[in-house]
Amino acid sequence: MKLFFALFSFLSLSAQTTQGIAQRNEVKGFVIDENNQPIPYVNIWVENENIGTTSDDKGFFTINTSEDKILVFSSVGFEVKKTTIQNDGKVILKEAIYKLDEVLISKRKQEKEIEIGDAQRIHHRQLSGDKPWIYGKLFEQDTIYKKTPFIKKIVFYSDSDKKGAKLKIRIFEFNDSIPGNDLIEEDLIVTVNKGMKRNVIDVSKYNLLFPEKGIVIGLEWMIIQENRADFEYKDPKTKKLVKQEDYAPSLVVNYSDKENAFTYSKGKWHRSKVFLTEKKSKEPWYNKIMMPAINLILTN
Structure with missing residues (x-):
């Protein structure tokens, strides 16, 4: 590996x-x-x-x-x-009062489906360490989505070292620069199995229309005892085996030319930037954005 x-x-x-x-x-x-x-x-x-x-x-x-x-x-x-x-x-904490666009506008037919996002199953992954990061991906609006305007399912890839790890999915509106308010008002907690998995989460009950400004899907690590799965690695300098505190699941990352990835850390949102080094590299992440492997399935 x-x-x-x-x-x-x-x-x-x-x-x-x-x-x-x-x-x-x-x-x-x-x-x-x-x-x-x-x-x-x-x-x-x-x-x-x-x-x-x-x-x-x-x-x-x-x-x-x-x-x-x-x-x-x-x-x-x-x-x-x-x-x-x-x-x-x-x-x-005070209950939030969001002024969101009305989403229950029309009845869903669910006759058509398309999957968007270009996420792939590859052996490159992001660990949480002991931090409750939210790892987000922006999906921009496109005219081709007009025939399938409802968000039916969220697809994401994980590569977990522990069976039954819990992860929270967040669905945010996009406010031109960073993720904004949550588009659903309840926790969406899913369980991830061990190994490389394609996780498909049905969100059709929320009747979410694809927002005109785009939508951000966030995967939020939960730093709870049942998710703890310490990670061992060999220090490249000392060659000694080191145990590091970690919390499952690990998430698959892809690499993109678009700066459409976000991380919530230190109490605020950060937009991911292109990874560059002093020397050019043939590695897949060189001159690319690290992107969580997330797709959306849209329907009409």
Whole structure:
């Protein structure tokens, strides 16, 4: 099996993070809604830092940082919140009120289907490390989609080292530069099996019309105990075997000429840039964008 470019990126980030958090403490808390109900699987980041986690199924979380740091909380159906952790550890999220375009405009016939996106099953993958990244892909509107305007299924490729890992799918509107509001108001959590898999998720019940400005499909890692699957690799310098904390599933990446990939980290969205080195390379990622392997199946 190959060593993947995405793996080296992950190891570099992890090493920097480990060095940076040596003097930090564990901060604990829990996330609830305005009705005092726990919110599970909330995406939590230290603002502007490469430190993050996910709340568990009861809303509790632990994060390696200091109490004066600002944390960014993001979850489907709730407003993004930035706050420090108070003595009681309680974080209350407000329900989001989105003004979205009406999607229940016409009845679906489902007589035609097309698959868009050009995602391929290849042995190049992205690891999460111990971070709750959201890895997103922009699908731009095209006139050929007018005959199949509804989003029926989401297809993505994974290459997991662990059976039964959980992943959250996010569906965002696009606001001209970065992903915007969620287009559905509930968590869409799927289970990914071990090995190289083509995952097909039916979202037809949401009656989503393809937005005029495009749509971003995000795959969100969940830093929860049941997803933990430590990764072992040989250090290229010391030749020693190193164990690195990792959370399944690993996601397949493809390479593209278009800058239509996004990553949510450090509490904000980042648009992926072309990978260049000082010397030209024959590697498939040279002068390309790392893109999550995601397709859409459209219907009428």
